[in-house]
Amino acid sequence: MNVRNCRKCGRLYNYVAGQRICPLCQERLEEDFQRVKEYVRKNPGVTVNRVAEECEVEISQIRQWLREERLELTAESGMILQCETCGTPIASGRFCEKCRRDLTKGLSDAIHPARKQEPLEEPKKDKGGDKMRFLNH
Secondary structure, three states: OOEEEOOOOOOEEEOOOOOOOOHHHHHHHHHHHHHHHHHHHHOOOOOHHHHHHHHOOOHHHHHHHHHOOOOOOOHHHOOOEEOOOOOOEEOOOOOOHHHHHHHHHHHHHHHOOOOOOOOOOOOOOOOOOOOOOOOOO
16 A cells, blocks of 8 residues: 655645645645636637636646646737747646657657668579479378
8 A cells, every 4th residue: 555645735635646735635736627627728829827826726736737738828818838858838747749759759769770671682592493392101
């Protein structure tokens, strides 16, 4: 059994996987997310600061949801996310499309390295030529 203290409320809980917060805090966090998502849907173009203020959610939490690709920025949001590799502005996630493709290709190449093509060998000439062969019982 893996017992830990919740990072938000300090309560002991049985940790299985994922975020290191108790089930009660996870439930509250999901309620916060749904509230933010609904507010953003009803108020397109709202700034991140306004969302945080109106929904009583930390900007850092909104930033985490953006990195997890649960939310996406618009040009009017007043916040800029940058690709963690090249610094290009992005709407959500951690990487821009180009860096994501490069990472995927790199991982794919690491898992399935390009096989060297060996030169084709000429078929061996058989002494009997093109004669039919029979197996003995």
